[in-house]
Amino acid sequence: MKVLEISTRNNFFFLSLILIFFLYFFSNSFFSWIIEFPDLLKIPIAKYITIFVKWLIEDADFGLFTFKQLTRAIGSLLDAPSLFLKGFLANGFEFEMANGDILYIPPLSWMSVIFIFVTTAIWLKDYTLAFFIAISLLYVAFFDLWESTMTTFSSIIVAVIIGIIIGTILGIISYKSRNINSILTPIFDFMQTMPVFAYLVPALMLFGYGPAAALIVTLIYAMPPMARITKNALDQVDSEVVELGKMVGCSTLQMLYRVLLPSIRPRMMLGVNQVIMLTLNMVIIASMIGAGGLGYDVWQSLKQLRIGQGFEAGIAITLVAIILDRLSQKIAEQRPVYREQKTNFFKKNIYLITIFIFITITWACGNWFSFFYDIPENLIVSSGRFWDGIIDYININYHGPIRLVRDFFYIYLLKPFKIFMISVPWFVVVLLVFTIGLRIQGLALGIKCSMLVLFIAMSGFWEKAMITVYLIGVCVLLANLIGIPIGIIASQNDRVHKVTQVIIDTFQTLPAFVYLIPVIMIFSVGDFSAMIAVVLYAIVPAIRYTDNGIRQIPTSYLDAAVSVGCTKFQILRRVQLPLSLPDIMLGVNQTLMMGLSMLVITALVGTRDLGQETLIALSKVDPGRGITAGICVAFIAIVVDRLINAWSQKRKKELGLMNNV
Amino acid sequence: MKKTINNFLKSYLIISLLFFSFLVGSIAKAATPESKDTIKVVIMGYSGDNIIMQIYGELISKLGYNIEYTPADYIGQFAGLKSGDLHIGSPGWDTTAKDVMADAWGSGTVLNMGNIGISVFEDWWYPLYVKDKCPGLPNWEALLDAECAKSLSTAETSPKGRFLEGPIEWGGTGNLRIEALGLPLEVINAGSDAALGADIVAAVKRKQPIIAWTWQPYWLPAMYPGEFVAWPEYGDGCYDDASWGPNPDKTHDCGNPTGYMWKSAWAGGESIWPKAYDVWKKFTLDEKTMGDLVYKSDIDGTDTMDVAKDWIAENESIWGEWLK
Numbered sequence: 001m002k003v004l005e006i007s008t009r010n011n012f013f014f015l016s017l018i019l020i021f022f023l024y025f026f027s028n029s030f031f032s033w034i035i036e037f038p039d040l041l042k043i044p045i046a047k048y049i050t051i052f053v054k055w056l057i058e059d060a061d062f063g064l065f066t067f068k069q070l071t072r073a074i075g076s077l078l079d080a081p082s083l084f085l086k087g088f089l090a091n092g093f094e095f096e097m098a099n100g101d102i103l104y105i106p107p108l109s110w111m112s113v114i115f116i117f118v119t120t121a122i123w124l125k126d127y128t129l130a131f132f133i134a135i136s137l138l139y140v141a142f143f144d145l146w147e148s149t150m151t152t153f154s155s156i157i158v159a160v161i162i163g164i165i166i167g168t169i170l171g172i173i174s175y176k177s178r179n180i181n182s183i184l185t186p187i188f189d190f191m192q193t194m195p196v197f198a199y200l201v202p203a204l205m206l207f208g209y210g211p212a213a214a215l216i217v218t219l220i221y222a223m224p225p226m227a228r229i230t231k232n233a234l235d236q237v238d239s240e241v242v243e244l245g246k247m248v249g250c251s252t253l254q255m256l257y258r259v260l261l262p263s264i265r266p267r268m269m270l271g272v273n274q275v276i277m278l279t280l281n282m283v284i285i286a287s288m289i290g291a292g293g294l295g296y297d298v299w300q301s302l303k304q305l306r307i308g309q310g311f312e313a314g315i316a317i318t319l320v321a322i323i324l325d326r327l328s329q330k331i332a333e334q335r336p337v338y339r340e341q342k343t344n345f346f347k348k349n350i351y352l353i354t355i356f357i358f359i360t361i362t363w364a365c366g367n368w369f370s371f372f373y374d375i376p377e378n379l380i381v382s383s384g385r386f387w388d389g390i391i392d393y394i395n396i397n398y399h400g401p402i403r404l405v406r407d408f409f410y411i412y413l414l415k416p417f418k419i420f421m422i423s424v425p426w427f428v429v430v431l432l433v434f435t436i437g438l439r440i441q442g443l444a445l446g447i448k449c450s451m452l453v454l455f456i457a458m459s460g461f462w463e464k465a466m467i468t469v470y471l472i473g474v475c476v477l478l479a480n481l482i483g484i485p486i487g488i489i490a491s492q493n494d495r496v497h498k499v500t501q502v503i504i505d506t507f508q509t510l511p512a513f514v515y516l517i518p519v520i521m522i523f524s525v526g527d528f529s530a531m532i533a534v535v536l537y538a539i540v541p542a543i544r545y546t547d548n549g550i551r552q553i554p555t556s557y558l559d560a561a562v563s564v565g566c567t568k569f570q571i572l573r574r575v576q577l578p579l580s581l582p583d584i585m586l587g588v589n590q591t592l593m594m595g596l597s598m599l600v601i602t603a604l605v606g607t608r609d610l611g612q613e614t615l616i617a618l619s620k621v622d623p624g625r626g627i628t629a630g631i632c633v634a635f636i637a638i639v640v641d642r643l644i645n646a647w648s649q650k651r652k653k654e655l656g657l658m659n660n661v
Numbered sequence: 662m663k664k665t666i667n668n669f670l671k672s673y674l675i676i677s678l679l680f681f682s683f684l685v686g687s688i689a690k691a692a693t694p695e696s697k698d699t700i701k702v703v704i705m706g707y708s709g710d711n712i713i714m715q716i717y718g719e720l721i722s723k724l725g726y727n728i729e730y731t732p733a734d735y736i737g738q739f740a741g742l743k744s745g746d747l748h749i750g751s752p753g754w755d756t757t758a759k760d761v762m763a764d765a766w767g768s769g770t771v772l773n774m775g776n777i778g779i780s781v782f783e784d785w786w787y788p789l790y791v792k793d794k795c796p797g798l799p800n801w802e803a804l805l806d807a808e809c810a811k812s813l814s815t816a817e818t819s820p821k822g823r824f825l826e827g828p829i830e831w832g833g834t835g836n837l838r839i840e841a842l843g844l845p846l847e848v849i850n851a852g853s854d855a856a857l858g859a860d861i862v863a864a865v866k867r868k869q870p871i872i873a874w875t876w877q878p879y880w881l882p883a884m885y886p887g888e889f890v891a892w893p894e895y896g897d898g899c900y901d902d903a904s905w906g907p908n909p910d911k912t913h914d915c916g917n918p919t920g921y922m923w924k925s926a927w928a929g930g931e932s933i934w935p936k937a938y939d940v941w942k943k944f945t946l947d948e949k950t951m952g953d954l955v956y957k958s959d960i961d962g963t964d965t966m967d968v969a970k971d972w973i974a975e976n977e978s979i980w981g982e983w984l985k
Contacts, residue, residue, distance in 0.1 A: 208746040407816040521863035606852030621740035
């Protein structure tokens with residue numbers, strides 16, 4: 001009976017597929033509305049959004065204050081802590097005195113800052129980190145990036161802290177209330193998949209040019225993982241822990257602060273790590289609307305094609321990310337230590353006192369030797385020429401073969417696929433998505449996904465959406481074709497594992513803007529360059545999830561496999577790969593998300609996708625156009641994500657993996 | 662409890678000591694401007710424009726104004742100037758921002774602060790060696806040749822030649838010109854100025870024939886030997902009257918119009934910082950000076966801020982007049 005059911009469902013599925021292909025091939029002879037979405041049904045969503053945003057900014061009034069005044073007030077409130085920190089680290093403070101004179105207090109000297117960071121690492125008993133911090137900050141100092149780095153440090157630290165606080169709160173709320181959770185989840189999806197350029201214009205209009213708008217934009221992008229991870233971790237807290245809390249009579253708040261949050265601390269640190277990484281990803285875009293700092297250095301050297309300078313500043317961004325990440329992980333590991341009370345004031349505050357003494361001494365010396373205060377100019381170096389030279393060498397000597405590969409890819413892969421995607425009628429795509437959804441899970445999924453596709457057709461961005469699907473599709477395919485095998489090799493060999501870890505960590509934090517110029521110089525403007533840039537970035541999760549997935553398989557499974565006499569290859573094929581498949585699928589999903597987030601970069605290369613639409617909206621200051629294009633991108637992501645997830649859930653159930661993994 | 666308070670007091674003491682320890686304050690006799698509100702000066706990241714804005718910014722700092730250099734988009738800055746989020750605009754070029762500027766000045770919220778005194782030009786540019794493949798250049802008719810087009814072609818445009826244009830949002834009219842003059846070329850748009858520049862520089866370095874959109878004053882045509890294509894000269898009517906020019910049926914059968922760099926500012930600021938606005942109105946630079954300054958920044962690799970400061974140090978006779 002059951003077999004019969006499956007076979008009829010299969011038949012139905014294949015029948016509809018055939019029908020869809022029939023429609024595709026013969027749609028020309030049918031009605032034109034199948035190919036071209038009828039203008040009559042198009043909704044000028046972009047126009048409505050623009051009108052709404054303009055109304056918000058120009059007319060919305062709460063009586064006592066306008067909406068714009070409210071957002072500006074929020075902006076300056078959020079900006080205040082980073083301004084304060086910037087005073088210490090980068091700009092110094094200015095006070096106006098009673099007689100109108102200005103008292104200027106300079107920022108901490110470079111020596112003091114290095115000393116404070118290193119001492120902190122020593123206090124945390126991590127001497128490798130102390131050494132790493134010293135080297136990194138010296139790098140920053142001698143490559144003439146000190147002030148920019150300190151500016152970035154100040155704004156990043158504040159953004160990360162605010163992101164963690166808001167994320168944790170939203171995570172707790174979604175844990176407490178299912179309803180709120182079901183509202184927040186799709187919002188988080190939007191926040192993470194919309195290309196940043198899409199909401200840059202409304203952010204600028206509401207918060208003005210400057211660090212406040214940059215902070216808001218950063219938070220939108222970097223906060224959701226914190227909320228998601230907090231919520232998931234809370235869901236998985238052992239019921240015994242909760243019981244214990246109830247038994248000892250915790251109030252709701254006590255339960256939260258004393259029981260629940262401490263018990264999920266290790267998992268929340270993963271969220272902190274994500275917030276730090278994503279915040280640093282935003283550094284360059286934030287600088288385009290007034291955040292300054294290292295991001296601006298990269299952006300400016302990009303405009304002037306100074307590869308080396310861009311690279312140096314990009315490395316500094318990576319170093320900042322690593323320092324912040326390691327420091328925060330170390331601080332989180334600190335457990336309260338109960339030691340005998342030392343009454344001696346100096347012994348207890350030994351680190352603070354050392355820092356204090358150091359600062360006073362360098363300050364005093366600074367009066368005679370400027371070396372203590374300013375970084376000596378003759379020690380400042382640059383590797384700029386070196387990087388430019390490498391790119392020139394490749395460009396001049398290897399252009400022949402590079403052009404061959406590029407043209408091969410373009411003629412045999414990119415161009416045909418692009419033409420195919422543009423030629424598929426919208427109606428066929430809607431039907432296809434519906435059928436696949438129906439086949440994988442049921443009517444609900446089918447209708448939900450096809451409605452999202454219908455929205456894209458109605459928005460008027462159909463062709464650009466299809467180009468987006470084509471470009472990101474090719475990139476995701478390549479990233480996984482290359483990334484998964486690398487991940488498998490890395491999982492089998494510790495040395496390879498270590499090397500790939502360093503490489504993928506670098507690629508995840510090194511801003512993609514840094515390699516934009518070299519990629520275009522070598523492969524010139526076009527879809528191929530965009531593809532290289534996206535694959536470089538999106539390959540990271542493919543490698544990481546595969547590697548981790550295989551490594552996390554309990555050794556008991558492997559022992560069992562060895563004891564029944566499996567060869568290494570058999571273990572890989574029969575045990576490791578099937579068991580890690582859910583993780584690998586998660587990686588595939590992540591490559592897609594990463595790929596879509598790179599639409600900002602592809603637009604800068606010159607592709608005609610939805611990313612370009614958001615870029616045009618940015619320069620025309622048209623909020624509706626950008627947001628609508630952004631929504632289309634988010635919908636593409638959501639459709640693919642839901643379909644892949646439903647499929648892998650189903651697959652896991654069929655394989656009986658649900659309980660094991 | 663007592664102990665906790667005690668500890669707290671001690672840490673507080675240390676932290677405040679720490680704070681005062683770098684109270685290495687210096688006291689400056691400040692000039693007193695009309696308002697201490699920060700003037701937001703737009704910078705876009707292009708060296709030439711940066712230098713202009715930084716010279717202006719450093720000059721009004723001398724008058725005691727608080728200023729902040731705010732990065733913004735070239736076209737996007739006009740929305741900020743209208744709303745008062747930005748105050749002093751980066752120069753707008755007739756060649757690319759004529760309509761946007763006219764719209765902004767017409768709205769009454771943005772002031773036209775006059776002409777900087779530098780003429781600008783944007784058109785199709787090629788490195789000199791392209792002449793070998795397309796004999797007859799700079800005359801545009803050389804581009805009609807199929808052999809020439811072939812040497813310019815890439816996988817995307819083959820068999821036609823490639824014309825590399827700026828981003829779509831710059832509103833280039835390359836395809837209209839190609840159509841009007843019947844050129845065997847196809848437009849490929851770079852997505853950003855950086856992509857455009859990177860593609861051109863890489864092609865020049867490997868001596869690959871290329872024709873692309875470039876402008877002057879800009880470091881690229883200054884750094885690499887090349888020429889602009891000579892088109893039928895632009896005249897009134899070429900862009901909207903089909904009968905004008907060599908092709909009687911199409912518009913755009915001519916070169917790009919030339920123009921000037923213009924200064925803009927938020928209208929609301931004139932009453933807040935009248936002196937600073939007056940300096941901006943008087944601010945002019947000649948083309949030769951501009952070329953030298955850009956050369957120092959782009960070819961010698963000096964930071965634009967240092968270039969600006971050096972110019973200020975050497976030219977008090979010029980800016981002294983503006984600050985009067």
